[in-house]
């Protein structure tokens with residue numbers, strides 16, 4: 112009897128398990144609204160900024176940079192080819208509303224993850240692809256070497272950025288005074304510094320390092336040593352589409368996990384012969400994960416083969432500008448990059 116009871120229970124849970132599996136599979140088979148829109152349109156609309164190393168058109172008009180490469184990685188995940196990401200620049204002020212209204216499918220523009228954006232504005236964020244902090248860029252002839260010496264200064268921030276609040280917080284906290292000038296347009300923001308309309312400008316240090324190289328006389332300016340804030344920069348998507356969010360999440364995770372395993376664009380084909388079941392799942396030798404995410408089982412293989420792992424993406428775009436990996440090293444190297452498991 113006990114055995115029968117046990118068997119009955121086993122059968123019941125097996126049936127329930129099958130039901131759950133088929134429910135889960137039917138969920139997987141449904142494309143999310145964003146993915147539907149993207150596949151019907153045949154391209155992914157990506158909002159970007161204009162900072163060398165992160166997102167900037169090259170001389171032939173092709174967008175290059177760390178974030179641009181994540182746009183390409185997504186295009187590979189969805190379409191199997193890197194060239195279906197359509198990059199459009201819009202100001203920090205306009206791009207979040209444009210994402211909300213569906214003008215963009217994703218922002219890869221250095222958006223900082225904040226609780227206000229998540230809970231009050233309803234955006235969702237993928238994994239951080241660049242850990243940054245806010246800096247201050249000043250003309251050398253101002254004679255200051257630390258932010259604390261900027262008491263009484265006129266400081267420019269771009270409207271719609273986290274920089275506006277951060278700089279106000281910094282001066283309030285330190286009991287110093289400053290005059291804020293908010294400017295929407297990037298060209299005018301830079302011009303305000305060059306013309307002397309403001310004494311300093313404040314933005315993500317990633318932005319300042321890149322934009323400093325575009326000043327007429329870069330050597331006449333310095334970035335002060337302080338970082339006023341934490342700026343984890345991540346892909347942003349509109350709320351309410353879990354499936355699209357998961358595709359974004361696992362696309363970024365794939366580049367981080369590949370680096371952890373030492374899988375690069377150069378050696379990925381050798382890893383196809385790996386005996387490690389996790390690597391087999393990752394590269395689609397075992398198709399189970401591709402089926403679960405509803406993409407080509409080779410989606411991660413294709414990403415690594417074409418754009419490379421995180422380290423390759425970083426080195427290609429940011430090493431030439433002198434960037435050190437810093438916090439953006441793998442957790443195994445003392446950094447903050449950590450992919451959840453591929454299983």
Ligand SMILES: N[C@@H](CCC(=O)N[C@@H](CS)C(=O)NCC(=O)O)C(=O)O
Pocket residue numbers: 159160161162165200201202203220221222223224269271272273274297315317318342344
């Ligand atoms: N991370 C900040 C700032 C975002 C931001 O302004 N990013 C820079 C690039 S890192 C930008 O778009 N600048 C204007 C441009 O490049 O045109 C935020 O989320 O508010």
